[in-house]
Amino acid sequence: MPGYYNTQHLADFGKIADVQPELGKKFFDYYASVFADGALTAREKSLIALAVAHAVQCPYCIDAYTQDCQQKGADFEQMTEALHVAVAIRGGASLVHGMQMREQVQKLGM
Amino acid sequence: MSVATATLQNITEDLANDRRTPRADRTLRRRCSPLASTAEQLRVLAAVPIEQKSARVEFETLAGKFGPAELEIFQVNVGKLCNMTCRHCHVDAGPDRVDAIMSDAIVDQVIAAIGRTRAHTVDITGGAPELHPRFRDLVEAAVAAGKHVMDRCNLTVLLLPRNKGLIDWFAEHKVEVVGSLPHYRRRNTDAQRGEGVFDRSIEAMRLLNAAGYGRGVPGRRLTLVSNPAGAFLGASQATAEREWRQSLDREHGVTFDRLFVLNNMPISRFLDWLQRSGNLEAYMQKLVQAFNPAAVSGLMCRNTLSVGWDGSLYDCDFNQMLGLEIALPDGSHISKFDEASWHARPIVTARHCFGCTAGAGSSCGGQTA
Numbered sequence: 268m269p270g271y272y273n274t275q276h277l278a279d280f281g282k283i284a285d286v287q288p289e290l291g292k293k294f295f296d297y298y299a300s301v302f303a304d305g306a307l308t309a310r311e312k313s314l315i316a317l318a319v320a321h322a323v324q325c326p327y328c329i330d331a332y333t334q335d336c337q338q339k340g341a342d343f344e345q346m347t348e349a350l351h352v353a354v355a356i357r358g359g360a361s362l363v364h365g366m367q368m369r370e371q372v373q374k375l376g377m
Numbered sequence: 378m379s380v381a382t383a384t385l386q387n388i389t390e391d392l393a394n395d396r397r398t399p400r401a402d403r404t405l406r407r408r409c410s411p412l413a414s415t416a417e418q419l420r421v422l423a424a425v426p427i428e429q430k431s432a433r434v435e436f437e438t439l440a441g442k443f444g445p446a447e448l449e450i451f452q453v454n455v456g457k458l459c460n461m462t463c464r465h466c467h468v469d470a471g472p473d474r475v476d477a478i479m480s481d482a483i484v485d486q487v488i489a490a491i492g493r494t495r496a497h498t499v500d501i502t503g504g505a506p507e508l509h510p511r512f513r514d515l516v517e518a519a520v521a522a523g524k525h526v527m528d529r530c531n532l533t534v535l536l537l538p539r540n541k542g543l544i545d546w547f548a549e550h551k552v553e554v555v556g557s558l559p560h561y562r563r564r565n566t567d568a569q570r571g572e573g574v575f576d577r578s579i580e581a582m583r584l585l586n587a588a589g590y591g592r593g594v595p596g597r598r599l600t601l602v603s604n605p606a607g608a609f610l611g612a613s614q615a616t617a618e619r620e621w622r623q624s625l626d627r628e629h630g631v632t633f634d635r636l637f638v639l640n641n642m643p644i645s646r647f648l649d650w651l652q653r654s655g656n657l658e659a660y661m662q663k664l665v666q667a668f669n670p671a672a673v674s675g676l677m678c679r680n681t682l683s684v685g686w687d688g689s690l691y692d693c694d695f696n697q698m699l700g701l702e703i704a705l706p707d708g709s710h711i712s713k714f715d716e717a718s719w720h721a722r723p724i725v726t727a728r729h730c731f732g733c734t735a736g737a738g739s740s741c742g743g744q745t746a
Contacts, residue, residue, distance in 0.1 A: 304613070308619070337607060339612050340620065342564050343564055344562065345562075
């Protein structure tokens with residue numbers, strides 16, 4: 268095992284469908300449909316993907332959607348704002364759990 | 378050179394004193410860059426390792442054979458003089474390019490040829506074509522010959538004091554203004570064209586809108602041209618047009634009629650940038666991987682004649698910038714142009730042509746597939 272992450276994995280991602288090709292095909296077809304222009308534009312979807320990529324901390328997705336966002340016509344500022352949406356939700360999710368802490372403190376404390 | 382020398386001197390002095398047009402770069406020529414030579418550009422392109430299944434890939438390998446269609450676009454490049462120096466310029470245009478400006482004699486030959494051609498559109502480009510001393514003569518001659526005229530405009534040139542009144546003159550002559558704006562947001566535009574260019578471009582669009590351009594009025598068409606600010610392909614033209622329309626209207630109150638999305642060609646200053654930023658090989662591979670067979674039939678070299686500032690003929694403006702002259706039996710000069718032999722010519726291609734077949738295709742008329 269050479270290491271946990273490898274740049275070549277992204278280029279070779281399609282090979283995942285070599286085994287159980289039917290499931291692989293269903294996934295990639297679905298994936299392509301998700302990112303097509305619809306009620307949201309392809310650019311907007313790519314920005315969401317970029318934000319989610321940071322939230323799930325996937326280096327492959329960050330690489331792929333940084334390129335995809337640019338190609339779909341998003342600029343650096345839009346991409347950075349999308350990133351802050353992920354940051355705000357992650358941070359907010361931690362902070363809102365503080366409400367549990369408060370409840371316990373208030374219950375147990377004098 | 379027989380261009381009215383005094384007028385030209387006025388123009389270059391104006392450009393030298395112009396402190397308002399931002400400049401992003403210096404020309405390759407001024408920098409004495411090796412890439413100022415077309416031979417060096419072709420050598421660099423040929424040296425990029427592009428392989429598929431461990432065989433070297435050339436444009437002809439993938440595109441196969443294709444020939445000319447009807448001649449529709451008569452494109453005239455009046456020279457490399459420009460008030461701007463964008464980082465991606467495929468012409469290496471700039472305020473110092475007084476070495477490459479169409480002479481009076483060639484302008485007269487071009488005007489004569491426009492009178493004879495069956496092409497329906499005369500597309501005038503540069504540099505900034507509006508800076509040529511005989512730009513208006515050329516437009517008037519094309520209009521008199523019943524042609525639709527397109528002016529490839531960098532937008533900021535319209536704000537130069539010497540061009541006051543030009544927009545109204547365009548409207549009188551029903552000239553289509555094809556304005557370059559890489560992106561609908563400031564950052565990407567300024568990164569490519571110079572800090573402050575976006576605001577100047579919006580200011581020019583306001584003047585165009587005030588003259589009736591960009592409002593769906595026939596004869597006052599404002600087309601915008603976008604190209605990527607980096608080593609990636611253009612966005613989908615139809616989607617981008619909707620997004621641009623909304624954003625430019627909402628944020629700046631300006632409108633346009635249509636959007637062309639182009640890919641950047643790996644030549645001249647964009648080639649220089651690719652090389653210096655370490656993106657050349659990956660970009661060439663990206664173009665080849667994105668090769669779209671459906672874009673071949675829409676290639677602009679099939680329906681376009683490109684005339685250079687010295688009267689030389691080419692299959693497109695990119696070939697012109699690489700010095701790849703048209704293959705015509707009577708020689709490649711406007712003074713000897715014969716439309717019948719044009720229809721029988723083989724089209725000249727090289728590796729830069731992958732730029733026009735990548736993704737949704739790319740041409741001076743936008744996406745092709």
